[in-house]
Amino acid sequence: MRPTRLSRLLCIWSVLLIGACASVTNPVTGERELTVMDERAEIAAGAKAHQEILKEYALVDNAALQLYVDGVGQKLAAQSQRANLKWTFTVLDTPEVNAFALPGGYVYVTRGLLAYLDNEAELAGVVGHEIGHVTARHGAQRATSQARAGWAVLGATVLGAVVEGVTGMRGVTQAASELAQSGAAGLIARYGREQELQADQLGADYLSRLHYDPQRMVDVIQVLKDQERYAADAAKAAGRAPPAAPDWLASHPSNDERLARIRETAARLKATQPGGGWADDGRMRFLRTIDGITFGDGREQGVVRGRQFLHEPLGIAITAPEGWRIQNDTSQVALVNAAGDAALVLRVLPAQLLRQTGNDHQAILRQALGATEGRTERLTLGGNLSATYYNGQRRDADGTVSALEATIVNGPAGRVFLLAHLGADAAARERARAAMRQAELSFRALGAADGALARPWRLGLVPYPAGGFAQLARSAPLTELAEQQLRLLNGVYGGRPLPKPAELVKTVQ
Ligand SMILES: [Zn+2]
Numbered sequence: 001m002r003p004t005r006l007s008r009l010l011c012i013w014s015v016l017l018i019g020a021c022a023s024v025t026n027p028v029t030g031e032r033e034l035t036v037m038d039e040r041a042e043i044a045a046g047a048k049a050h051q052e053i054l055k056e057y058a059l060v061d062n063a064a065l066q067l068y069v070d071g072v073g074q075k076l077a078a079q080s081q082r083a084n085l086k087w088t089f090t091v092l093d094t095p096e097v098n099a100f101a102l103p104g105g106y107v108y109v110t111r112g113l114l115a116y117l118d119n120e121a122e123l124a125g126v127v128g129h130e131i132g133h134v135t136a137r138h139g140a141q142r143a144t145s146q147a148r149a150g151w152a153v154l155g156a157t158v159l160g161a162v163v164e165g166v167t168g169m170r171g172v173t174q175a176a177s178e179l180a181q182s183g184a185a186g187l188i189a190r191y192g193r194e195q196e197l198q199a200d201q202l203g204a205d206y207l208s209r210l211h212y213d214p215q216r217m218v219d220v221i222q223v224l225k226d227q228e229r230y231a232a233d234a235a236k237a238a239g240r241a242p243p244a245a246p247d248w249l250a251s252h253p254s255n256d257e258r259l260a261r262i263r264e265t266a267a268r269l270k271a272t273q274p275g276g277g278w279a280d281d282g283r284m285r286f287l288r289t290i291d292g293i294t295f296g297d298g299r300e301q302g303v304v305r306g307r308q309f310l311h312e313p314l315g316i317a318i319t320a321p322e323g324w325r326i327q328n329d330t331s332q333v334a335l336v337n338a339a340g341d342a343a344l345v346l347r348v349l350p351a352q353l354l355r356q357t358g359n360d361h362q363a364i365l366r367q368a369l370g371a372t373e374g375r376t377e378r379l380t381l382g383g384n385l386s387a388t389y390y391n392g393q394r395r396d397a398d399g400t401v402s403a404l405e406a407t408i409v410n411g412p413a414g415r416v417f418l419l420a421h422l423g424a425d426a427a428a429r430e431r432a433r434a435a436m437r438q439a440e441l442s443f444r445a446l447g448a449a450d451g452a453l454a455r456p457w458r459l460g461l462v463p464y465p466a467g468g469f470a471q472l473a474r475s476a477p478l479t480e481l482a483e484q485q486l487r488l489l490n491g492v493y494g495g496r497p498l499p500k501p502a503e504l505v506k507t508v509q
Helices: 005-017 039-056 063-078 120-135 138-149 151-162 169-181 193-209 215-237 255-271 283-290 351-357 361-369 426-442 468-475 482-489
Strands: 022-025 032-035 088-092 099-102 106-110 303-305 308-311 316-319 325-328 333-336 342-348 371-381 385-395 401-410 416-423 457-463 504-508
Touching: 032 138, 039 088, 039 099, 039 106, 039 138, 063 088, 063 120, 063 283, 099 120, 106 120, 120 138, 120 193, 120 215, 120 283, 138 193, 193 215, 193 255, 215 255, 215 482, 283 457, 283 504, 316 426, 342 426, 351 361, 361 371, 361 385, 361 401, 371 401, 371 426, 385 426, 401 426, 416 426, 468 482, 468 504, 482 504
Parallel strands: 088 106
Antiparallel strands: 022 032, 099 106, 303 308, 308 316, 325 333, 333 342, 342 416, 371 385, 385 401, 401 416, 457 504
16 A cells, blocks of 8 residues: 555656667677666666665565575676676565566565575576576666657656566556556556567576576476466456456567477576586575565555455454455555446545645545535444545546545544545446445454454465375465465476475465
8 A cells, every 4th residue: 555666766767768878788699789878877777766666665574585585696696797787686575476677786576476486496597587687788778769769658668677577467467557557558568578588598597507407497487377377267266357468468478488488498508518417406495595474465565364454554454345356456455346347445545635634534525536516424434433425526637527436534543544436437336336335334443353364474384294285275374276376386286296295395374
């Protein structure tokens, strides 16, 4: 529940990119290329954007884990074509399954992605791929092609250089929704297809230079492909439409294509070392280091448990109507109906607005939401929280009049929340009104009964039991497709060989 990080990054980048063209040698290809970003500009842009990332994302509060990932990253970077850069590797505290890089040597991996990796060599594959984007100057190339295409699209497309998405459905849908909010959907591409394939090749190359088996790079792409399959299977099981294909832009290679290409590369690299001689894959080192990290929603983001959304730091909870789903994004929580055409959206109102309006609900409705004429009703939510419901019209800054139905409620600790009724059209909102008003009434200060539910889940290590993942699933708190989720976590989704008896596997606790 925070403002979108992209808008801020965007503005920094736009400023930085207004520069003259220079000619540089690409460290990977050795070819000269015209650029708006020479190495100094890359480092400056990266350093500045890094500060923005740190404002928007918390770091995983685990010094041993940060040190470990940095150690793996530094070894890889030292083997790369740009060992001269000052490299920074950071683990971000988010359940999104993602990794990305900034020009100048900044690489990020999320705890969400770490949970799905099996060993150190796979981690090195992910990090190596991101290092590849930096060494081959992909961010700078993108900035340059955008500068040439004209300033109108610059803002939109530079986003692509910042937010990468090696992967996963959650990362993809989140990026897509944020981009849609920026009003620039459709203009935005991430790295180009050839750049992604090149980053895969570079990652595999760096792996083999450190004597990790380049086959592990194939495993990494397989992890991403399994995420895609699981998301499709989960949607099917829940009776939802399958999520949009991750290759949502034609220029982005599909995971199938990446898999086929990286298999060739791995085979070629292996042939250069006929006797093998690959180092061990560091499975135990890796697993011991990620043991105990948060899995899924964290305390800071608020957690979804069945029909409940619970946010411990804000001290609030809300219950979704039967059959609705809860979508927890960085800036808001949406309770979405089964038809997907109506949603009750929960947001924290900015403190500045409360100061301006003296925390008067009517003033908030008029000033922040443009309410003009309508019916208001005083309510008490969750037993003791005073609230004001409004159903009427609103006027935009440009004079457009539309419908507004929303409730403003005083939450704990002096915070004020907005619950907005959204619908694809008036009829959809009408149909969902009763359920949304019922959900509003459930908005409450987090109580003792909610406390245990609000506890985040953790990743744990256990010997693979005789009863397999079905047995593990029975003791895991996972609510949706527990057995399949555990298979996905352990890299055996979709019919790959099961662990040996008593082999250490990941579970959720
Ligand atoms: Zn990439």
